[in-house]
Amino acid sequence: MKIRHFMAMAAGAGALAAFVAAAPASADDGKLEELKAQGFARVAIANEPPFTAVAADGKVSGAAPDVAREVFKRLGVEDIVASISEYGAMIPGLQAGRHDVITAGLFMKPERCAAVAYSEPILCDAEAFALKQGNPLGLKSYKDVADNPDARIGAPGGGTEEKLALEAGVPRDRVIVVPDGQSGLKMLQDGRIDVYSLPVLSINDLVSKANDPSIEVVAPVEGAPVYCDGAAFKKGNEALRDAFDVELAKLKESGEFAKLIEPYGFSSAAAMSTTREKLCAAQ
Ligand code: 6CS
Numbered sequence: 032m033k034i035r036h037f038m039a040m041a042a043g044a045g046a047l048a049a050f051v052a053a054a055p056a057s058a059d060d061g062k063l064e065e066l067k068a069q070g071f072a073r074v075a076i077a078n079e080p081p082f083t084a085v086a087a088d089g090k091v092s093g094a095a096p097d098v099a100r101e102v103f104k105r106l107g108v109e110d111i112v113a114s115i116s117e118y119g120a121m122i123p124g125l126q127a128g129r130h131d132v133i134t135a136g137l138f139m140k141p142e143r144c145a146a147v148a149y150s151e152p153i154l155c156d157a158e159a160f161a162l163k164q165g166n167p168l169g170l171k172s173y174k175d176v177a178d179n180p181d182a183r184i185g186a187p188g189g190g191t192e193e194k195l196a197l198e199a200g201v202p203r204d205r206v207i208v209v210p211d212g213q214s215g216l217k218m219l220q221d222g223r224i225d226v227y228s229l230p231v232l233s234i235n236d237l238v239s240k241a242n243d244p245s246i247e248v249v250a251p252v253e254g255a256p257v258y259c260d261g262a263a264f265k266k267g268n269e270a271l272r273d274a275f276d277v278e279l280a281k282l283k284e285s286g287e288f289a290k291l292i293e294p295y296g297f298s299s300a301a302a303m304s305t306t307r308e309k310l311c312a313a314q
Contacts, residue, residue, distance in 0.1 A: 057269035063106060066131060066271070071110040072103050075121045075130040077187070079212060079229065080236045081295035082136030082154060082260075085115065094154050094295040098282070099134040099262055101291060105278045117210065119189015122146050125265050132275075136230070138191050138258035144311035148272045149261035151279055152310060154292065155301035156258065157251035158192060159234035161219060162226040164247045170226050172253040173199035185209040185224040192228035195255055212237040219246060228252065232296045259302055259310055 066072050076083035076096060083093035091113040100111050111134070116124055121133045125147060136154050137143065162170060168182050169175065176182045177200035184201060186192035188208040196206045207224050209215040215227040216237055229237070231250045238248050251257075262279075264272040282288040289299035 057273050059270040060267055062131075062268045062271040063108075063274055066103070066108045067106075070108070071112045072099070072108050072131045073129070074099055074111045074113050074135075075116045075124055075133040076113045076135045077118060077121075077211075078115050079136065079187075079233050081232050081297070082230070083113075083134070085113065094292045094297050095134040095136050095260065095262075097291050098153055098279070098288070099132065101282065101287070102262075102275055102278045105281075106274055117188045118191075119187075121189075122263070125263065128265075131264075133263035136260045137263050138260050139307065139310040140191070140258070141311055143263070144307075146266070147263040148266055148269050149263050149307050149311065150272055150275050151307050152259040152261055152302040152305050153279070154260045154297050155305075156230035156232050156297070158195065158228060158255040158258075159231040159248055159250035160226045160228055160252055161216070161234050161238050161246055161248055163219070164245050166247065166249060168225055171249055173201065173228075173255065175253075176205070176226060177201045180205075182226065183207055183224045185215045185218055185227040187229070191258060195252075196228070216241055216243075216246070230258075235296075257301070259305060261307055261310075 074096060076091065076093065078085045081093055082095050085091055091111065096111060096113060103111060114130065118137065121135060121137055122143065124130050125133055139149050160170060168179055170182060173195045176184045176196060183205050184196050185207045186196060186209060193206055193208065197203065209218060209227065212229065212233065218224045219227050220243065234248055234250065238246055262275055283303055292299055
């Protein structure tokens with residue numbers, strides 16, 4: 032081999048090696064080893080079926096915890112221990128070290144993507160309204176709520192539906208923070224709110240279990256995006272997030288991901304058709 036050609040080859044190899052060395056592999060912060068030693072991952076949930084659910088005996092289920100439990104098992108973290116949190120308190124709790132990860136259907140949005148390290152997408156859903164039978168105020172969108180001075184909307188504190196209502200122009204005093212599904216349903220039944228908004232699968236689960244003919248569902252809410260969540264890790268724990276993503280990708284590839292989430296009504300295809308990059312960039 033002519034010396035000139037060899038030098039070119041060496042330079043190319045050197046450039047490749049330099050690129051690989053500079054590749055953004057997350058530095059291992061030891062968080063996974065910490066969780067293995069701990070024997071469990073502390074997860075934040077909301078108790079909003081079918082995303083997350085806590086039974087009377089304390090058993091945690093729901094699509095998000097079920098996926099997280101399976102991924103962590105494959106990472107050598109035996110179990111998950113859940114604590115219930117309001118959506119608006121989940122990220123501060125994660126940042127304060129009260130949780131190791133949020134597995135709650137916390138939808139990816141640019142402002143949240145700036146605050147946490149999301150996994151790749153897991154659960155996707157549109158938005159819905161629960162309201163009085165016959166939809167007397169004709170509410171089909173958050174803008175309809177804004178345009179009707181009598182319409183009061185209930186939504187989770189710090190949640191996506193609260194933000195969508197405010198962004199659509201609903202005044203703060205007509206956006207009522209509701210702590211959980213049962214409270215929202217009761218407030219609707221008692222006429223303290225005119226519409227209660229959650230993701231479609233959550234509203235359908237709630238209304239179908241209520242078996243109350245005076246309540247009906249409008250889904251999807253017109254003009255509202257379809258969102259997807261991911262497991263949300265603390266900034267700085269990207270090595271753990273990357274390890275989570277490797278196992279999540281294997282579950283998606285093998286069909287086990289679909290077996291975990293589709294019995295809850297979620298679409299594996301929806302989650303597999305998008306990426307964290309796309310969802311975090313979406314305006
Ligand atoms: O990510 C959120 O903000 C929304 N996610 C779910 C699963 N339910 C309501 C909440 O507002």
